[in-house]
Amino acid sequence: MRGLVAVLLAIMTGLFCLVITYLPKIGSADTAPNQHVTPVYIARSAEDTGSPNIVTGVIIDYxxxxxxxxTSVMFLAGVTTVLVLTSNTMGRKPEKDGEEGEVIK
Amino acid sequence: MKEPFGGLILNVAFRLLVPFTIVYAIYVLCLGEYSPGGGFQAGAVLSVGVLLSRLILGENAKFNVLGKTSVVLAGVGTFIYAFTGWLTLFGGAKFFLDYNYMPIHMEPQHEMHALGIFLIEIGVAICVMMTIINLLDAIVKRGADNGDVE
Amino acid sequence: MQIYIIEAILLIFLIAITCAVIFCKDILSAAIIYSGFSFTAVLLYLMMGSPDVAFTEAVIGSISTVFFVASLKTIDRWCK
Incomplete structure (x- = not known):
């Protein structure tokens, strides 16, 4: 079983190395994502959004x-982490008695 | 980080660094449209300022966010973002965050776009800054509660 | 598909830093070495032409080092 897995991995690695030379160059203008919507953004971003930076225009306007x-996912992740870290039951030393746990002090 | 740490040299060096950090964060926030930067980066740099001033002065620092305020303000930052979208909807937009229908009318139409982008970036900056301070608070409080490791 | 020679050196350096972090017995020094990882990533992003991502990575890398060191108070420094 383990030998079979090794042979399969070797074949897949060889195929990967064979095929990777046919990939387009980084930033090439002929690929599909660079021909579909990117020229529209580049041409119309300045007059549509009023910001000279195309990245800002795409991220915040389009x-x-x-x-x-x-942003709200990041807020929820932060609040959840705070709740987990400050809860009293998760892997803590036992509290002194008569002390109620506060969420954040 | 209840009590400060470090000697004289660290204190003086960090004291010099904090105002420049704040000014740089405001610059990144306001001119994020022209240069690399924006809300997320500005919030992160602002939280670095808070972190440094906490390292110097502990809980008594002037530029500091204490207690539950940071949790509340993180929610407020997210709310500012969503509220900008609602503002455009109240103005009669067809979809969320269509800045052409902001309630304040300005003559070249992309001025309204610039205003909306600025509002949104303020919201993102507040949310990011307060979330990072939240995490720092939680980690430090956990360390203070657990005491020393045996 | 071309890869510049300095980019290849930086990528190999990235892998070396990751191995050093994995095999380090001292958690404090692992956290410090990990900040070198984020600095190398910043150089790589700059070389690929995305200053936005590089800026974010620089700031977040410096903050996360402080977080790692602050969370060392709850756990043991040496892993056995």
Whole structure:
């Protein structure tokens, strides 16, 4: 079984090394993602969004709804981490008696 | 980080660093449209300022966020973002965050876009800064409660 | 597909730093070495032409080192 897995891994690695030369260059203009929507952003970003930085225009203006949920996911992750870290039951030494746990002090 | 640590040299060096950190964060926030930067980076740099001033002066630092305020403000930052979207909806937009329908009217239309982008970046900056301070508070409080490792 | 020689050196350095972090017995020095990882990542991002990501990585790398060192108070410094 283990030998079979090793042979399969070797075959897949060889195929990967064979195929990887046919990938397009980094930043090449002929690939599909660079031909579909990127020219529109580059051409119309300055007059549509009023910001000279195309990255800001795409992130906050064209895809603002996406970024909103990104921000709220980060807020929820932070609050959850704080709740887990300050809870009294998770792997702590026993508290002194008569001391109620506070969420954040 | 209840009590400060470090000697004279660290104190003086960090004291010099903190105002420049704050000014740089404001610069990144306001001019994020023109240069690399934006809300997330500005919030992170601001939280570095808070962290440094806590290292110097402990709990008595002037530029500091204490207690539950940071949790509340993190929620407020997220709310500012969402509220900007609601503002555009109240103005009659067809979809969320369509800045052409901001309630304040300005003549070249992309000025309204710039205003909306600025509001949103303020919200993101507050949220990021307060979340990082939250995490620091939680880690430090856990360390203080557990005491020394045997 | 071309890879510049300095980019290859930085990538190998990245792998070496990761191995050093894994095999380090002292957790404090592992946290410090890990900040070198984020600095190398900053150089790589700059070389690929994305200053936005490089800026974020620099700030978050410096903050996360402080977090790691602060959380060392709850655990033992040496792993046996």
């Amino acid at each position: 895809r603002g709804f996406d970024t909103m949920w990104e």
